[in-house]
Amino acid sequence: MAEISELDEVDRSILKFLRENSRMSMQEMSRLSGIPDATIQFRLKRLKANGIIESFTIEVDPAAFGLDVMAIVLVQTEADKHDEAKMALSRLPEIIEVYAVLGEYDLLIKVLAKSLEDLNALINDKIRTIEGIEDLLEMVVVERIKEETTPVSIE
16 A cells, blocks of 8 residues: 555645545546546546545434434453454444554444433443453543544645
8 A cells, every 4th residue: 555655746636625525526626626637537546546545435424313422432351352352342333433542441432322321221231241341431422523534634
């Protein structure tokens, strides 16, 4: 996979357009940037082939599905059951992100629920019952200040 430092201004421009609107046409990118359509098409294929662009997707508002509660949960696992626990967590549909982390806890998960009662039931009936889970630290998100995809450039 290419590194971000290997990308030139044309690549970065294409990525910025797509980050703002993943449905933007190549013609629109060309019109706004002055980069020929054929160049944009070639660069897009190369960015996908090199793994820079992993997928084209949409963002859905969780509240549209009644998922009004978000929580961040830190998870301690038993060392010999860590892999099984992280895989079991990743299979729960209410858990939308799972990260292995360093420090006092082993995993960080992001959870969506319809209510605090549903969150409590999820934690007690599903998460805590997974073999290998030792301890949890739950934090309910009260305000989302910033949530973005990977930045195209950091200056």
